[in-house]
Amino acid sequence: MSELDPRFIQFNESVADIPLPEKFTFPFFYQPHPLAIKASEQLQQHLMHQTDWQHNFGVTQSHAPEALQSLPVIGKMFGVLVVKDAHNQLGFLAAFSGKVADQNILPYFVPPVFDMLSQDSFFKDEYEAVNTLSHQLTVLQSDPNLASLTENLKLLMLKAEQEIAQFRQQMIENRKTRKTKRSSLTNLTEDEQKTLPIELSRQSVQDKHQLNSIKASWEHKCGLVQQQLDALTNQIDSIKQQRKQVSNTLQHKLFAQYRFLNIRGESRDLTHIFKDAPNQQPPAAAGECAAPKLLQYAFQQQFTPITMAEFWWGESPKSEIKQHKNYYPACHGKCRPILGHMLDGMNVDENPLLNNPAEGVELPILYQDPYIVIVNKPANFLSVPGKNITDSVYSRMKQRFPNATGPLIVHRLDMSTSGLMVIALSKEVNKHLVQQFIARTVTKRYIAKIDGEVTEDSGTISLPLRVDLDDRPKQLVCDEHGKHAETFWQKVTTKSGKSLLHLYPKTGRTHQLRVHCAHHQGLNMPILGDDLYGKTEQRLHLHAQLLSITHPHTNVAMTFEVNADFE
Incomplete structure (x- = not known):
């Protein structure tokens, strides 16, 4: 470390032979620069050997005390930022996302943008006020009188409903009796007919x-019981409203404290940065990720940013998929607006997602008749137009068959996935084929090369999925809000630490096969080349190999099969 700044970390081996990058890292899609890899490896060695603090990442650490095993296992995202100081000396900064060892300031790492845990911070006192209201709310909501009165009121209302319904039925019977008596007036005396x-x-x-x-x-x-119940619920509602107001005030006060610089020296707080976001509200923990911490400190200390990388250290979270030591891009929900401001004015790598990887690539047609077309979609080729790229299976088919009607696309494959797709050339055919997919009479078989050796011959994975709201388009495993997703798999071969599998999705959720392979409750082995849930390679080794449908005009069963280039 530097004597002038203990957070400026010098490389422990020469990096003079590594050329500097021409541009700074585009943080949302990148391959780590060799300098960032060197810095990350040095930081990882520090994590393995340091004894200043204790945190159970779920990995073996040198000199780890036995007490560490009793701590909860929590993996963390770490980041490095290679910089030059005022003397043109090359080194790096290190940071972690959120807190580590229940602290947000630790030796070796840059501080948070705002230290809400410091002794003189307003946050502790005001957050304690929120906790006090929450405690009062818990006491009131657990009051046995609340449950008793609620149940008593339900019972009274039920009895009332039953007695009223019973008397209404009696009134109907009485009405019938009176009607019968009125119909027999002619048989009565004159006085009786009057009375x-x-x-x-x-x-x-x-x-x-x-x-x-x-x-x-x-x-x-019921009113007497309702009055007693209202006295309790009104008190609860009042505290809820009070807590909401105090919490909102504290939240906006926090937003104002998180001010982020860029290379021009311009400062903006979270409220300003997220004013154009969909809900105009910063998400929870915005600004606590490693990347903005690193850039903020570099700008404050007049360091020149060179390149950056973030990696996961430790056991994967339950819902997400994070591989130990894997590099990951910055998240979209929390970091994209912040880094958009912080990187403004810097010479940053182009966004590779804006380039069309399918340009000049042919879209092979395997079968064609007046009703359907079967294509073999290449990897890194969109099924439908995206936000920035219009070239896709849809646009190619629209150009090839200008007289076709309807949406053309019956089903989709991820951009990274190659393989068979059926195209409908009319609205009627599209409707017929869509119904086959809905009824699950279509057979789909994928082939995938897995980064690991699968020991069993076959199995079924059932893990519910939902989108990661903070990092679209990634998916999370979520028992509460996830949609049912089921995959049957069969092992084909295993060789040299890799496995070739057949995958049969029984449902068609976004990234289903990729998540089911990579998640620790699934195979716990990502598909080779999976840039979202594993490690990036030239391509994702996932291919829609076989497709069986019923022809929408002839009603004849048809099966198409094409091998992948990685089999």
Whole structure:
């Protein structure tokens, strides 16, 4: 480390033979520069050997005390930023996302943009006020009188409903009796013919009065209980509202403290940065990731940023997929708006996602008739137009078949996935084929090369999936909000630490096969070349190899098969 700045870390071996990058890292899609890899490896050695603090990442650490094993296992994202100091000396900064060892300031690492845990921070006192209100709320909500009154009111209302319904039925019977008596007036004396209708009308009025009396009696009984219940619920609602106001005030006060610089020296807080976001509200923990911490410190200390990388250290979270030591791009939900401001004015690598990897690539047609077309979509080729790239299977088919009607696309493959797709050349054919997919009468078989040796011959993976709201388009495993997703798999071969599998998706969720392979509750082995859930390579080794459908015109079963270039 530098004597002038202990957070400026010098490389422990020469990096003079590594040329500097021409541009700074585009943080949302990158291959780590060799300098960033050197810095990351040095940081990882520090994590293995340091004894200043204790945190159980779920990996073996040198000199780790036994007490470490009793701590909860929590993996973390770390980042490095290679910089030059004022003397043109090359070194790097290190940071972690969130907190480590229940602290946000540790030796070796840059500090947070705002230290909410410091002794003189307003956050502790004001957050304690929120906790006090939360405790009061918990006490009130657990009051046995609340449950008792609620149940009592339900019971009274049920009894009221039953008694009123029973009396209404009695009124119907009484009405029938009176009607019968009115129909027999001709058999009565003249006086009886005069007095009977009066008596019957009196009985009708009496029934109505009695019904109203029954209703009023129950309303009174229920009202007394409702008043007691309202006294409790109003108090609960009042504290909820008070807590919401205090929490919102604290949140906006925090947003104002998180101010981010860029290379021009321009400073913006979270509220300003996220004003154009979909809900105009910064997500939870915005600004606590490693990347903005690193850049903020570099700008504050007049360091020149050279290149950056972030990697995961430790056990994967339960819902996400993070591989130990793997490099990952910055998240979209929290970091994209912040880094968009912080990198403004810097010479940054172009966004590779804006380039069309399918330019000049042919889209092979395997079968064609007046009703359907079967294509073999190459890897890194869009199924439908994206936000920035219009070239796709859809646009190619629209150009090839200008007289076709309907949406053309019946089903999709991920951009990274290659393989068979069926195209409908009319609305009617499209509807017919879509119904086959909905009814799951279509057979789809994928082939995938897995980064690991699968020991079993076959199995079924059932893990519910939902989108990661903070990092689209990634998916999370979520038992609460996820949609059912099921995959059957069979091993084909295993060789040299890799496995070739057949995958049969019973459902068609986004990234289903990729997540089911990579997640620790699935195969715990990512598909080779998976840049989202594994390690980036030239291509994702996932291919839609076989497709069986019923022809929408002839009703004849048809099967198409094409091998992948990695088999």
